Amino acid sequence: MKKCFLSTVFMLFSLVLVSPAFASETDSPALEDFIEKGEIIYMDDEITIRSFGNDQEVSEAIFNHPDSVTATNENPILRSSITGPGGRASIVDADSGRAVFWSVKPATAWPYNFSGTVKLRYHSGFARDASVGGMGALGSTVSGMVTMNKNNGGVAYLEGTAYAISGDKYTILPGVHTSFRPN
Template sequence: MRLLLSALFMLFSLVLVTPAFASDETANQKIEELSQTGEIIYEDDEIKVVDFGNDPEISEAIFDHPDSEVNGAKIDIVPFSSVNGPGGRSSIVASNTGRSVYWSVKPATLWPFHFSGVVKLRYHSGFKRDAPVGSMGALGQTVSGGVTMKKNNGGVAYLSGTAYALSRDKYRVLPGVNTSFRPN
């Protein structure tokens, strides 16, 4: 009887867990596929910085990623990977390979704007690297980009920056927008 109950519990657990992993995998694949587009704005031996511009499909894939939930069960696993505030919405998520982090920013303005920011990479080894990021958007659009690491030992990526609107208003990314990335 114990063996039968244990086997039933194990099968029931698999039924509950498999859809969650499948949706994470689908979201990661979608971001990876979309990230093949974009313009390389900087590259060296350690990192590559890509600007996706104001492509709404990529921005939505980043904002809709399961790790980018603001109010949900993921908040204790990936804290502050997406933040809403008076300056707008910003999000940063890591790829499932651990090699890339993707960011997206939607300032609370209807004016054309230029976003200028930094993705701070803080590796578990103690190594630090800052990747300048930025893009231009118009009429309430969302801008996004990515940073690909050639090698890493895992760590945390932080997004910061400001959108400067044509109306001379500034929209800052709220502090603490971060995600952890795993070693590869």
């Protein structure tokens, strides 16, 4: 009886110690939580383009995603996230393989307009470009999502430029990409 009681006490005590350590993992939302969020900008039979505007929660989820491997401008090799003199840009795929999330944070304190393209290059040889963009202010981020109705897997590239009200332009360094799996 005494062994059973002590075992139970140790088990409950260990759960109390372990629970806070794992609580931070569930606090950060998964990208799939945002699939139905945002405003639909464009939709056809193949793709749907959504804008999240300057929603910080979505941008942080994209920038902090485990697949968002970062490179700096000294090392501009192909990565899903890149930081350079123009700011930070990131593109990651959802676990479902049906969506690609992007986020841009230009290195400006001025209001800006971002105009860009998500280039979808499927393994089947089919190519599709999705125009993306948005407006931001005072160091904020702009983000969005491109949903594919069906695909055979491929690679998505993010390109674009943010134009600040001051007249400066901030171009995404080349090579920001992510691969998406077939669904």
